[in-house]
Amino acid sequence: xxxxxxxxxxxxxxxxxxxxxxxxxxxxxxxxxxxxxxxxxxxxxxxxxxxxxxxxxxxxxxxxxxxxxxxxxxxxxxxxxxxxxxxxxxxxxxxxxxxxxxxxxxxxxxxxxxxxxxxxxxxxxxx
Amino acid sequence: xxxxxxxxxxxxxxxxxxxxxxxxxxxxxxxxxxxxxxxxxxxxxxxxxxxxxxxxxxxxxxxxxxxxxxxxxxxxxxxxxxxxxxxxxxxxxxxxxxxxxxxxxxxxxxxxxxxxxxxxxxxxxxxxxxxxxxxxxxxxxxxxxxxxxxxxxxxxxxxxxxxxxxxxxxxxxxxx
Numbered sequence: 001x002x003x004x005x006x007x008x009x010x011x012x013x014x015x016x017x018x019x020x021x022x023x024x025x026x027x028x029x030x031x032x033x034x035x036x037x038x039x040x041x042x043x044x045x046x047x048x049x050x051x052x053x054x055x056x057x058x059x060x061x062x063x064x065x066x067x068x069x070x071x072x073x074x075x076x077x078x079x080x081x082x083x084x085x086x087x088x089x090x091x092x093x094x095x096x097x098x099x100x101x102x103x104x105x106x107x108x109x110x111x112x113x114x115x116x117x118x119x120x121x122x123x124x125x126x127x
Numbered sequence: 128x129x130x131x132x133x134x135x136x137x138x139x140x141x142x143x144x145x146x147x148x149x150x151x152x153x154x155x156x157x158x159x160x161x162x163x164x165x166x167x168x169x170x171x172x173x174x175x176x177x178x179x180x181x182x183x184x185x186x187x188x189x190x191x192x193x194x195x196x197x198x199x200x201x202x203x204x205x206x207x208x209x210x211x212x213x214x215x216x217x218x219x220x221x222x223x224x225x226x227x228x229x230x231x232x233x234x235x236x237x238x239x240x241x242x243x244x245x246x247x248x249x250x251x252x253x254x255x256x257x258x259x260x261x262x263x264x265x266x267x268x269x270x271x272x273x274x275x276x277x278x279x280x281x282x283x284x285x286x287x288x289x290x291x292x293x294x295x296x297x298x299x300x301x302x303x
Contacts, residue, residue: 001271019298032164048303050243089138
């Protein structure tokens, strides 16, 4: 959802005259929304700015985002970072993998999500 | 290196989040989610080099809030730690921001190093190196989990206003 939010924000800021670049890990969400410039890192969500405790990876990610900002010829420019999270890509199979959930798991997740929604509702009313 | 002519495994492609999230919530018994989707995309060319530009940073990370539960590295999804209004804070110091309020990949990453979702330290280095001109005096926090309407009609205009007030030439947006 984070990726969708900032995609909408990037569009608004860009449309009002300030060039933008988005750094992110959810390629389809950002491209489905449509943004001017996007540096995609094929990393687990939470690592939009590079690998943990790896200044070199983070620096290279920022530099590439700046290059995208400078050189994109038109809107919807996506560049994929050449960095790999790890050689084995099996981590990509885990996100919201329903195949691994039992009916009990699903009931439990639903209960948890209803609690989350209730908390958000209360807070939004306060805000 | 393996055989350079061999194809990568089929699953070794960007994760299809739209489909997986839709399937997931349908399986939980909720309705189909409609993701934001546009055909037209705005585009504004840069009008000066980056080394002379003032850069704004927009994050979805949340300021740490004492008393609303675990927000530390690897903490469970914490809806109470969310924020609902745009905020700003100084770019001169490194702020205490957390991402327990969003759905990052808790299985494969731990959120121990804030530099993976907030490139503020790296941006300071880029200023020192002369790669970018300077940072705006403040960075900006964008609330998540809002309706599309609230994001587009309330939060995005407020973030634009703050970028303009601070004289931003370009903006870097980083979801967590």
